[in-house]
Amino acid sequence: MPGRRAPRETAGVDDGWEEQELRDRIESLLLRVAGGPRTAPGAHHLDPAEVPAPLSLERVVRWLEDSDFAYFTDSDGDVGGLWQGRLFYFLVLGEHEEVLQVRGQWHRDLTIERLEEILEICNAWNAERIWPKTYVRVRDNGTVVVCTDVTVDVEQGVTDDQLDQLLQCGLSTGTMFFDHLDAEYPDPLRAAP
Known part of the structure; x- marks a missing residue:
């Protein structure tokens, strides 16, 4: 019979x-x-480590301690540390503390005369890569600070493995960009006279 x-x-x-x-x-x-x-x-039954849990600064600090990273807490309560001489902050933001941000700052300042060329470098990086977001800030004294950040909304929670991956991503991609800047602007004090 057809169809059967x-x-x-x-x-x-x-x-x-x-x-x-x-x-x-x-x-x-x-x-x-x-x-x-x-x-x-x-x-x-799932392993508790496989269940997403709310983001908290305490979990970030525990990750830093478990990874044997040195860190500090500043007067505002923000957690940061130095990686290869670059300053990174680990911020928990948002109305419900649902946003993780790893923010980096290059260890050297630039003069305002370099602003246009550093903006071109940042824009080229941002056009070619997802992470980190790169940008500059001009201080009141006219010096230019170059920053990176990886920002992720984890409103639904985050597992320990996911948190590890996000924090490592913020550090490693920020470091990659700062290494790129070091190649573009070699430190004259590191060269032999």
């Missing part, structure tokens, strides 16, 4: 299985194939 499929042979499948048992076995198989958590059929 012939029944398929179900080699090794017991037709007496309960629907839930079959679902549990399929779920277990899919999780194994997809590399998901290994749990017994029907069990829905």
Whole structure:
């Protein structure tokens, strides 16, 4: 009869299985194939580290301590540290502390006469790469400060592994940009006379 499929042979499948048992076995198989958590059929227990938790400055500080990074807390309560001589801050922002920002600052200031060329470098970087966002700030005294930031909204929470990845991303991509600036503007004091 057209439009009807012939029944398929179900080699090794017991037709007496309960629907839930079959679902549990399929779920277990899919999780194994997809590399998901290994749990017994029907069990829905996740490792607490795999469950997204709210972002907090305490979690950022714990990450710094677990990574054996030296850090400080400034008079405003912001947490920062030096990486390869560059200043980085780890900020928890937003009305509900749902935004993570890793903000870096290059270790050298530029004169205002270099503003246009440094803006071109920042714009070229931003056009070619997702992270970090690069920008400049002009201080009241006319010196130019070059900054980076990686900002992520984690309103739905973040796992420890995700937090590690985001913090590492902020540090590593900021450092990459600052290395690029070091190549563009070699420090004359580092060259032999």
